[in-house]
Amino acid sequence: MSTTTSPSWLQRKLDAVDAWWVKNPDKRGKAIKVMMILWLSGFGVALTAVLVDDALSIKRDLAFYTNFDDPSTLSYYHFKVNAIQKQQYSSRSHIPGSPLYYAGFCDPTGLYPIAKHIKDSCGAFATDEEIIQAVLSFVQGKPALSNSLHYMLDPGSTEYVRYPLETLADGGGDCDCLSVLFASIAEVLGYDTILIGTMDHMFAAVRLVLAPVHTSDLKPLVYKGFTYYPCECTGFGWFVGEMAVPFADIMGALEVPIMNQPVVDTVAWMLPAIGAVVVIVIILKARKQRRSMNVATKIA
Ligand SMILES: [Ca+2]
Numbered sequence: 001m002s003t004t005t006s007p008s009w010l011q012r013k014l015d016a017v018d019a020w021w022v023k024n025p026d027k028r029g030k031a032i033k034v035m036m037i038l039w040l041s042g043f044g045v046a047l048t049a050v051l052v053d054d055a056l057s058i059k060r061d062l063a064f065y066t067n068f069d070d071p072s073t074l075s076y077y078h079f080k081v082n083a084i085q086k087q088q089y090s091s092r093s094h095i096p097g098s099p100l101y102y103a104g105f106c107d108p109t110g111l112y113p114i115a116k117h118i119k120d121s122c123g124a125f126a127t128d129e130e131i132i133q134a135v136l137s138f139v140q141g142k143p144a145l146s147n148s149l150h151y152m153l154d155p156g157s158t159e160y161v162r163y164p165l166e167t168l169a170d171g172g173g174d175c176d177c178l179s180v181l182f183a184s185i186a187e188v189l190g191y192d193t194i195l196i197g198t199m200d201h202m203f204a205a206v207r208l209v210l211a212p213v214h215t216s217d218l219k220p221l222v223y224k225g226f227t228y229y230p231c232e233c234t235g236f237g238w239f240v241g242e243m244a245v246p247f248a249d250i251m252g253a254l255e256v257p258i259m260n261q262p263v264v265d266t267v268a269w270m271l272p273a274i275g276a277v278v279v280i281v282i283i284l285k286a287r288k289q290r291r292s293m294n295v296a297t298k299i300a
Contacts, residue, residue, distance in 0.1 A: 014288065021292040035289050042282035046275030053271040056083035058169045063148040064138035066122045067130070068214055068239070075121045076147065077114055077138070081169045084270055085110065089163045096161050100254065102176060102195055102202065105161045106184045108259040110168075114138075115188040129212045132186060132231065133240050139182045139233045141172065149178070151234050176202040178233035183256045186231075190260035194228055196221070198249040204231045205253070212241035219243040223253050 007015065021028065060079045067073035096102050118134050119126075126134075142148040150172035154160035162170060162177040164184045172178070183193040183204045192207040205221050205228035212218060212229055218241040221228045232238035 017288070018292045021289075031289070035286055039282045039286050042278045046279045049271045049275035049278075053082050057081060058086065060168070060171060061147040062138065062168070063142060063145045064118060064121075064134055066118075066126075066134045066137075068133060074145075077117050079114070079168050081110060081165055082271065085165060086169050089166050092163070094160045094162065095158060096176075099197055099252070102161060102180065102197070103183075103254040103256050105163055105176075105180045106187065106256045106259070107163050107165070108184055108188050109163075110165050111185055111188045114168075115185045118185070119189055128191070128208050128210065129214065129240055131189065132191060132206050132208070133212075133214070135182060135185050135189070136231050136233065136238070136240060138185070139178045140236050140238065141234065142236055149173075149181075151175075151178070175234045179204045182231060182233045184259065187256050187259040192226070192228075193256045194223055195254040195256060196230065197251050197254065198245050199251065201245055201249070203233055203244065204256075205229060206231055206240070208240075212239065215239040215241045217242050219247070221250075221253075 021031075057080050061076045062079050063074055063076055065071075065073050066075055096105070115135075118138055119131050122131050122134050139149055141151040143150075149167070152170065152172040152174060154174055159176075161180060162173045164181040167173040167177045167181045173181070179195055179202045183195055186193040186204070186206055194205050194207075196203050196205055205223070207226050207228045211220065211227075217239075219230055220241070221230060229241040230243040231240055232242060232244045235244070238244065
């Protein structure tokens with residue numbers, strides 16, 4: 001017993017193109033020209049998309065130390081955010097309204113490569129304290145280095161919180177912006193992190209199994225039965241476990257959402273991906289036409 005399979009819709013269309021090609025030898029030259037124009041146009045669109053994406057992107061080399069602010073361990077992360085990525089945050093509210101909403105600004109978008117780069121830069125044998133210290137170094141202002149994040153005041157007189165990608169794109173922020181960025185990177189790396197608020201300041205704290213050993217001014221905080229270590233995100237040179245304000249000033253803690261899953265940032269790849277798809281489609285079409293032309297030549 002034999003079975004026959006009818007050709008698919010696509011196959012029928014391709015066969016129709018082949019038949020047209022064979023029956024219309026006088027129009028082949030024109031068809032080839034059209035295909036060449038389409039191919040070049042597609043390549044041009046793809047190239048333009050990539051160049052426009054690059055031109056509209058904000059790029060910064062952001063410095064950090066992997067070994068407790070030892071100048072010889074200075075490393076950089078080559079940060080880039082495109083216009084579409086940045087625009088998606090521009091229309092959002094940046095006013096926390098309630099102190100309870102600060103943690104709502106924590107966002108892992110675009111942070112996974114940064115978090116991984118910082119962790120990898122610390123080496124395979126780095127302790128949790130050393131990794132967190134490198135993240136802290138990444139967000140802290142470095143007066144001597146122009147290529148780094150810096151403390152920046154809010155743009156207006158009202159309290160304003162930047163999302164992490166905005167702090168990176170703007171080149172810095174104030175205490176809450178930098179704490180939100182730090183907490184987001186720490187959470188992306190899998191560290192349980194909280195935000196600590198006072199009347200006029202904010203910093204983060206990270207839960208570590210082992211107490212930090214690189215400071216003699218350790219100020220551990222206990223929250224819901226677990227020990228967290230302060231991370232002062234402004235200024236320069238604060239170590240994990242040190243606190244810039246007295247205990248009495250602390251008003252409360254905010255839990256940061258768990259974000260330790262790699263995030264595929266589709267927006268970041270949108271323009272280059274569109275360009276790549278256009279090129280692939282045009283190449284496939286051109287190959288198909290070339291194959292048809294070969295068939296026609298053999299028949300002729
Ligand atoms: Ca602020």
